[in-house]
Amino acid sequence: MTSVVEHEPKPSELDEVKPIWPRDLPLTALADGIEAPYGMLGGELEPGGQLMLDACGEEILIGVQESATTLRLIPTTGPTPLLVFTQPRLRCAPGRSLNVEIDVSLHLTLGVGGPHVNYTTVHEIAPPGARRSLYGPVDAGIICRSVYTRAATSLDIRDPGELTARLKLSVVNSSAVTLEVSKVMLPVDSLSLWQHPSSGIFAGTTHMKLLSVREAELRFSHERPDGCVPVLGMNGERTDNSRPPLLFTYAYKNKTGLEYGF
Amino acid sequence: MHTTLTSQISLPDGLITTMTPYAKALLTIIAGIVLARALSRGVTRLLGAHGPSQAALIGEKLAFWITLTLSLIFALNQIGVELSSVLAAAGIATVAISFAAQTSISNVISGIFLIIDRPFVIGDTVKVDQTLGTVAGLGLLSSKIRTFENLMVRVPNEALLKSTITNYSALAIRRVDVLVRVGYDTPIEEIQNTISALMLEHPAVLDEPEPRVLTDALGEASVSLIARAWVVREDYVQARSDLSTELVKRLIESGVTLPPPLRFSGLYDRAEPPA
Numbered sequence: 001m002t003s004v005v006e007h008e009p010k011p012s013e014l015d016e017v018k019p020i021w022p023r024d025l026p027l028t029a030l031a032d033g034i035e036a037p038y039g040m041l042g043g044e045l046e047p048g049g050q051l052m053l054d055a056c057g058e059e060i061l062i063g064v065q066e067s068a069t070t071l072r073l074i075p076t077t078g079p080t081p082l083l084v085f086t087q088p089r090l091r092c093a094p095g096r097s098l099n100v101e102i103d104v105s106l107h108l109t110l111g112v113g114g115p116h117v118n119y120t121t122v123h124e125i126a127p128p129g130a131r132r133s134l135y136g137p138v139d140a141g142i143i144c145r146s147v148y149t150r151a152a153t154s155l156d157i158r159d160p161g162e163l164t165a166r167l168k169l170s171v172v173n174s175s176a177v178t179l180e181v182s183k184v185m186l187p188v189d190s191l192s193l194w195q196h197p198s199s200g201i202f203a204g205t206t207h208m209k210l211l212s213v214r215e216a217e218l219r220f221s222h223e224r225p226d227g228c229v230p231v232l233g234m235n236g237e238r239t240d241n242s243r244p245p246l247l248f249t250y251a252y253k254n255k256t257g258l259e260y261g262f
Numbered sequence: 263m264h265t266t267l268t269s270q271i272s273l274p275d276g277l278i279t280t281m282t283p284y285a286k287a288l289l290t291i292i293a294g295i296v297l298a299r300a301l302s303r304g305v306t307r308l309l310g311a312h313g314p315s316q317a318a319l320i321g322e323k324l325a326f327w328i329t330l331t332l333s334l335i336f337a338l339n340q341i342g343v344e345l346s347s348v349l350a351a352a353g354i355a356t357v358a359i360s361f362a363a364q365t366s367i368s369n370v371i372s373g374i375f376l377i378i379d380r381p382f383v384i385g386d387t388v389k390v391d392q393t394l395g396t397v398a399g400l401g402l403l404s405s406k407i408r409t410f411e412n413l414m415v416r417v418p419n420e421a422l423l424k425s426t427i428t429n430y431s432a433l434a435i436r437r438v439d440v441l442v443r444v445g446y447d448t449p450i451e452e453i454q455n456t457i458s459a460l461m462l463e464h465p466a467v468l469d470e471p472e473p474r475v476l477t478d479a480l481g482e483a484s485v486s487l488i489a490r491a492w493v494v495r496e497d498y499v500q501a502r503s504d505l506s507t508e509l510v511k512r513l514i515e516s517g518v519t520l521p522p523p524l525r526f527s528g529l530y531d532r533a534e535p536p537a
Contacts, residue, residue: 083470133470134492139433143494146469183470 019195020160021231023073027051027112036073037163038108038125043071051112055123062112062122069114075163075193075201075231078107078126082186083133083144086151090181092173092210099171100151103164104191104203105130111234119234127163135185144185158200165193165203173210184208190220192240194228202228204240219245287340294333302326317377323402365420369403372419376400386431390417431495435468438491438502440509443484445519450477450485453518457489460512464504466497483524 025034030043030053039056046052049066052059082104092098105127113119126145134141155166173179184206191203205221222240224230233239305325309318335352339345377400382388386397388407395409405422407415417425430436444453454475461473473491480486489509493501513520 085469131465131469132494133468134435135470138435138471138492141434143434143468 018197019229019231020197021074021195021201022234025071025073027069027071030071036108036125037161038128041071041073041110051122053110053123055110056125060123064112064120064122065117067114067117068112070112070119072111072113072119072234074109074111074234075106075165076109076124077104077165077186077188077191077193077203078124078145079188080132081135081142081144081188081190082147083135084147084149084184084186085182086149086169086184088151090151090169090171091178092171092181093178094173094176097170097172100153100169101155102149102151102167102169103155103158104147104149104167104186106163106165106193106201108163109234113235121234135183142185160196160198160200162200165191165201166199167191167203168205169208170205171208171210175210175212177213179210179213181208181210184218186218187243187246189239190218190243190246192220192222193231194225194240195231196225196228199227201231217245283341287337290333290337290340294330294337297333298326298329301329319400320373320377320402365418366403369419372423373400373402373405375423376405376419381427382429382431386429388430389428390422390425393417434495435492436495436498438467438493438498438505440489440491440502440506441478442487442489442509442513443481443521444487444513445484445521448485448518450487453513453516454487456512456516457487457509460508461489461491461505464491464501464508466493466501466504467491468493484521 023036025041027043027045030041030045033040033042033054035041036056040054041056042054044052045064049064049068051062051064051068053062053071084102084104086100086102090098090100107127108125109121110123110125111119111121131146133144133146135144136142151169158164158166169184171181186206190206194202194204196202202225204223204225207219207221209217209219211217220243222243224240230238230240302322302325305321306318309321335345335348338348382397384397384399387395388397390407393407393409393415395407395413395415398406398408398414400406400419402419404416404418407417409415442457444450454477457475458473461467462469467473468491471492473489475487475489478486478488489505491501491505510520
């Protein structure tokens with residue numbers, strides 16, 4: 001098993017890149033409405049520490065600290081695992097490997113805070129039309145967010161402000177038969193998000209080793225892509241934590257009569 | 263001072279000797295009550311943290327009453343009532359009570375079995391025979407189910423143990439089945455695709471397991487189709503209603519014939535039987 005080597009960027013390296021995220025918006029500026037990735041953000045700070053937030057058409061009254069001055073926007077992968085369906089499906093011959101890029105839509109997490117008060121997450125906006133899927137058998141599966149995405153050797157350049165994370169997927173078939181990957185399950189916190197000022201957000205590399213028809217091992221690389229800095233958490237904390245490899249061993253067909261493998 | 267008090271409150275020696283066992287018995291009972299309360303609290307804390315809440319409820323009651331009964335027996339022993347005779351009397355009483363309280367004891371034992379079997383926990387949505395609702399509590403003798411009409415139904419534990427229990431809260435997802443009858447002139451495959459697409463448009467319907475539309479039966483005047491979609495448990499009721507409504511609307515818009523149930527009847531002359 002290959003160990004995951006983490007690359008800690010030096011402070012000087014981080015200073016070279018001017019990050020896009022987090023985006024900080026003064027609460028007072030919300031009155032005029034501000035364009036955000038998934039729609040307009042508006043709001044009004046009411047006396048007594050109450051913020052009437054209009055998040056892409058959804059009105060929410062939020063109790064905030066009176067010293068809070070800023071609405072902070074950060075991209076996240078969301079609260080549920082992701083079930084990625086690639087188009088086309090990926091078919092891998094025995095002993096061969098495939099390397100593709102996919103774009104994974106992200107959530108927009110909103111927090112309220114300021115220079116003298118910690119940021120608190122107050123809302124999360126899912127990508128428009130986000131849908132759910134079950135990964136696993138009907139009696140024990142995990143509810144995931146469905147992500148339908150195109151897979152290609154190299155994808156086009158994106159708008160850096162776009163809320164998608166570009167993920168490199170490396171599939172290695174170590175079994176004796178040709179196998180097809182129709183979906184990839186990415187657990188919560190498995191992806192590390194990095195940002196580049198002109199190329200957008202990246203999510204490292206996911207290595208998928210196909211062991212048999214029913215077994216696959218997933219490893220998540222947390223190496224910093226060239227010229228990128230990490231997308232930090234709401235209060236500037238690092239979110240690119242390493243995660244041990246995961247072994248997926250499901251025999252759906254035996255249990256349910258349905259094809260719900262990887 | 264001491265001499266003065268003794269001389270003022272002078273009790274006969276015989277009375278003191280007589281009263282001492284009673285005082286001890288009283289103390290034993292008081293200590294028993296305190297101990298029973300402490301034990302029941304401890305059992306609640308222990309079972310509540312590591313087991314189902316109904317086990318904590320029953321455990322609390324059992325711990326209290328067993329400790330109190332034992333302290334009563336010791337108290338009786340203090341005042342000279344022979345333990346063996348108490349136990350013998352208790353044995354006889356147990357037999358008598360068992361006959362009288364057969365149902366109650368059966369309910370208590372059933373309650374214990376329900377805790378071991380755990381067909382549900384407090385807060386689950388269950389259907390017991392014809393009662394559908396949320397489990398509000400599980401007691402020594404009975405369980406309480408709050409129906410969706412907001413009625414509190416008391417179900418004896420024995421009846422509960424004997425009944426078929428359907429637990430709607432045990433699994434995360436549920437399947438919505440919507441039955442549709444279409445005319446024989448309907449292009450079945452086309453309609454199956456239309457219904458599948460419609461179900462996938464609903465935000466609550468899961469992409470996987472994917473919705474399916476199957477031909478269920480060929481009736482006298484219609485083809486029965488069954489549309490199946492999976493939703494998260496909490497979305498079931500609303501999704502079922504939405505899908506049924508949308509499905510009928512979409513089929514009518516598509517010009518699909520939705521034949522009403524037909525019955526053929528005729529009048530015949532008795533002299534001429536129908537061919």
